[in-house]
Amino acid sequence: MAGNLTPSQNFDHVLNVVSGSHGRMHDLQYYAAPASGESFVKGSLLYLDASGNLVAGGAAHAMPMWAITGVDDLDANSDVGNISGGVVSAFVATGGYEIFTTEYKATDTYNPNQLLTADTSTAGYVMASAAAYSNAVVVGCVSKGVQTDVYNQSVLYFWPMFIPVTQTT
Amino acid sequence: MFVDPKVKAINEAVLNGLTSSDPYLQKEAQNGVNDYLRLRAREDGFTRRIQPPVNVTPADLDRQVDTVKPVIVKDMEPNSPAAYSVPFGTVPMDRTMDAPRYRVMFDRILTHRFTADVANLLTYDLDIRQIFNDLMLKDMLAEEDRKYIAVADAAVGTLNDTASTRVTDVGALGYVQVGALTRTSLTDAMKGLPSTNRHLSPSRALINNITIWDVVALDRTDVGGDLSEELFINGFAERQIMGLTWMVTIKTDLVPLNVMYQFAAPKFLGDFFTLEDVTVSTKHENYMFEMFAYEMIGATLKNSAAVCKTLFSGSYQGWTAAEFGSA
Numbered sequence: 131m132a133g134n135l136t137p138s139q140n141f142d143h144v145l146n147v148v149s150g151s152h153g154r155m156h157d158l159q160y161y162a163a164p165a166s167g168e169s170f171v172k173g174s175l176l177y178l179d180a181s182g183n184l185v186a187g188g189a190a191h192a193m194p195m196w197a198i199t200g201v202d203d204l205d206a207n208s209d210v211g212n213i214s215g216g217v218v219s220a221f222v223a224t225g226g227y228e229i230f231t232t233e234y235k236a237t238d239t240y241n242p243n244q245l246l247t248a249d250t251s252t253a254g255y256v257m258a259s260a261a262a263y264s265n266a267v268v269v270g271c272v273s274k275g276v277q278t279d280v281y282n283q284s285v286l287y288f289w290p291m292f293i294p295v296t297q298t299t
Numbered sequence: 300m301f302v303d304p305k306v307k308a309i310n311e312a313v314l315n316g317l318t319s320s321d322p323y324l325q326k327e328a329q330n331g332v333n334d335y336l337r338l339r340a341r342e343d344g345f346t347r348r349i350q351p352p353v354n355v356t357p358a359d360l361d362r363q364v365d366t367v368k369p370v371i372v373k374d375m376e377p378n379s380p381a382a383y384s385v386p387f388g389t390v391p392m393d394r395t396m397d398a399p400r401y402r403v404m405f406d407r408i409l410t411h412r413f414t415a416d417v418a419n420l421l422t423y424d425l426d427i428r429q430i431f432n433d434l435m436l437k438d439m440l441a442e443e444d445r446k447y448i449a450v451a452d453a454a455v456g457t458l459n460d461t462a463s464t465r466v467t468d469v470g471a472l473g474y475v476q477v478g479a480l481t482r483t484s485l486t487d488a489m490k491g492l493p494s495t496n497r498h499l500s501p502s503r504a505l506i507n508n509i510t511i512w513d514v515v516a517l518d519r520t521d522v523g524g525d526l527s528e529e530l531f532i533n534g535f536a537e538r539q540i541m542g543l544t545w546m547v548t549i550k551t552d553l554v555p556l557n558v559m560y561q562f563a564a565p566k567f568l569g570d571f572f573t574l575e576d577v578t579v580s581t582k583h584e585n586y587m588f589e590m591f592a593y594e595m596i597g598a599t600l601k602n603s604a605a606v607c608k609t610l611f612s613g614s615y616q617g618w619t620a621a622e623f624g625s626a
Contacts, residue, residue, distance in 0.1 A: 138365045204368035205406040211454070211569060211601040213446040214406035 141281045143232050145173035145196050148287065150227040158225030161217045164201045171200035173231035174254030175269060176220050184218055188248025190295040194269035195220035196231060197254075223290035228273050231256070234286040246270035246288055256286070268293035341433075344440030345548050346447040349503055349562050350571040350598065357574075369574060371403040371597065403570050405597035408442050410435040412591040420588065428590070435592040436577060441550065447598065448553045451560060454603040458610060461625035469604040470496040472620070476613035480513040480557070482521040487615045489541055491561055491607030494618035499605055501561035504545045507554045510611065511547050514540070557611040568606070569599035 151157055162184050170176065170186035177192035179185045188194055198219045199206040207215040221227060234240075235249045235257035247266040249255035259268055274287035361372040377398035413431050420427060455473030456463030465473040471494040477484040492499045506514075537546055543561070548554050562568060575595035582589050600606060607618075616623050 140365065140367045204366055204370060204402075204404045208404040208406075209402050211401065211450060211599045211603075212404045213443075213450050213598045213600070214404045214596075216446070 139281070141279075141283065143171035143173050143200060144279065144283060144285060145198060145221070145231050145233075146229060146285075147221065148228045148230060150225070158222045159198070159219055160195055160222050161219040163217050164206075168201050170197055170254045171233065172197050172203065173233040174200070175233065175248055175256050176254070184220065186254035188267045188269055190267055192267065192294075194223035194248075194267065194290060194292055196223075196229060196290065221290070223269060223292045225290070228287065228289050230274075230277070230279070230285040230287045232283050232285050234276075236284065240272045240275040240286055240288075242272055242275060244272040244275075245293075246272065256288075264293070264296040267295055341437045342549050343437065344444045345505060345546050345550075346443045346598070347440070347571065348546060349447070349505070350565050350568055350600075352571040352573045352576075352596070354576065355572045355574055359572075360574075369405045369595075369597075371570075371572060372400055373403060373570065375399040375401060375601070401599070401601055403572060403597040403599055405572070405574055405595055407593055407595050408439050409593045410438055410591050412589055414587060414589040417583070417586045417588050431590065432579060432592075435579065435590075439577060439592060439594060443596070443598070444548075444550060444553055447600065448560075450600045451562075451606050451608070454600055454606050455608045459616070459623070461620040461623045465603045466620055470494075471604075471607075471618045472623075473603065473606070474608040474610070475616070475618055476610040477615040478611065478613060480510070480517075480611040482517060484611060484615065485514075485541065488559060488561070488609040488611075489543075491609060491618055492563055492604065495604040497602070497604035499563040499567050499602075501543045501607075502564040503562045504540075504543050505554055505560040505562070506545065506547060507551045507556065507558070508547050508549045509551060510557055510559070511545075513557075513611070514545075559609045559611070561607050561609070563602070563605035567602055567604075569601040571598040572596065 147157075160178075162178065162182055164170070165179055165181070165183035165185045168184070168186060170184075174186050174197045175188055176184045176186055176195045176197055177189050178195075184195070184197075198221060201207060201218060203218075205215060206218045221229065233255050234246075235252065235255050238258040240258060245259035245263045245268050246256045247259040247263070247268055249257040256269060259266060268291060270288040270290045272286070272288045276284055276286055279285045355371065357369075359371055360369045363370055375398060377396070380394060413435075454465065456465050458474050458476060459472065460466070460474070461472060463473065465471070471491070473491075475491070477487040489501065492501050537544065539545075554560065573594065573596050575593075577592055577594045579590060579592045
């Protein structure tokens with residue numbers, strides 16, 4: 131029988147800053163411990179919970195961020211007995227970037243200038259905002275939209291931004 | 300404001316050296332004066348004394364398919380089934396030879412990036428660059444200690460827990476109370492590591508700079524006349540007591556009051572690898588100066604039988620679940 135195992139690869143979950151990350155040593159980043167039970171991967175949409183821990187998804191008035199490291203990346207977590215890990219780092223939405231990520235809702239349509247919000251079914255994904263976009267937090271605006279990247283991953287290009295919910299009804 | 304011209308000259312020399320593009324001048328940046336008010340005591344890390352670091356290079360790393368993160372895979376001592384007695388004519392039972400492995404993982408410890416306008420540094424009556432250099436180093440060592448004690452605490456489990464993973468793995472509790480600090484409670488504490496089924500001996504003890512005074516308070520009937528007198532006159536310095544080296548730390552947030560950790564010799568404990576040792580980065584762009592430090596390390600405390608923790612409080616019941624009546 132031919133082999134049928136496909137090991138996971140480093141590029142399965144991707145976050146890439148395409149433009150705007152001028153001088154990487156001064157990027158607008160944030161790092162914190164992930165909340166207990168979180169399992170988000172690189173490229174996921176995150177926000178800070180009330181305890182100051184990073185959680186996958188979005189919230190009405192919470193600053194959107196995108197994970198540079200996943201919870202279980204080996205420099206963010208480690209095997210029992212190791213001292214390494216404990217925090218994850220993220221790009222902050224107001225940093226002024228164009229980015230692409232693998233973590234988006236694939237069934238939505240992403241034309242240029244489509245606003246993005248947090249996916250309501252898969253925590254950590256972004257999805258297309260509704261026409262009445264101000265009923266949910268806006269976390270980005272589509273630039274090139276969905277593209278196929280070098281290892282055949284579908285990725286979504288967009289500019290991060292932050293418009294908190296303005297309608298509370 | 301009076302600024303000592305000599306100090307000012309030294310500070311200018313330091314700044315000129317540091318901010319020069321000439322590497323030789325950077326190296327020659329002079330140490331400044333030491334005349335400033337200290338507000339708190341700081342110390343070097345204790346982790347590197349418990350588990351001395353070993354430098355590794357990229358050639359020592361083991362490649363993984365699913366990640367680009369640096370990892371070193373190490374082998375552990377194998378177990379073997381017991382020998383047995385048989386009548387004549389009996390053949391041996393077969394057993395496959397294998398040994399467990401584990402991964403040493405790395406991350407980066409980083410200080411904040413300290414920045415200043417060069418003009419604002421000239422008015423300090425102290426060598427602020429050298430001071431921040433020392434602070435950055437000690438802050439990084441403190442982070443190593445914080446993470447190492449967190450792993451030690453995870454290994455020993457909670458106080459008097461007879462059902463912990465450690466009890467299942469190595470046959471003895473990892474954290475017990477032994478009563479107030481006396482000669483007797485100290486000897487009971489020493490039974491912690493030998494009580495496991497791996498029978499290791501402690502090599503180093505770690506205690507804070509307040510609890511250690513309870514050791515100094517032991518009188519001549521507890522520790523003998525000469526030592527009692529010497530401790531009374533000179534206080535406690537790092538020394539051998541009961542066959543192990545006692546290390547005293549001021550980090551009472553990591554090693555609380557009335558707590559003592561014991562560690563076996565480094566070869567039984569785990570690893571401490573430095574893939575990139577402490578590096579201080581300095582940059583001068585026009586009139587702005589910045590500096591930060593970083594290192595890349597991987598460390599393990601992989602053998603839970605090589606560490607135990609004692610609370611000098613309550614009453615001593617023992618180190619095994621049987622002594623607690625739970626086995």
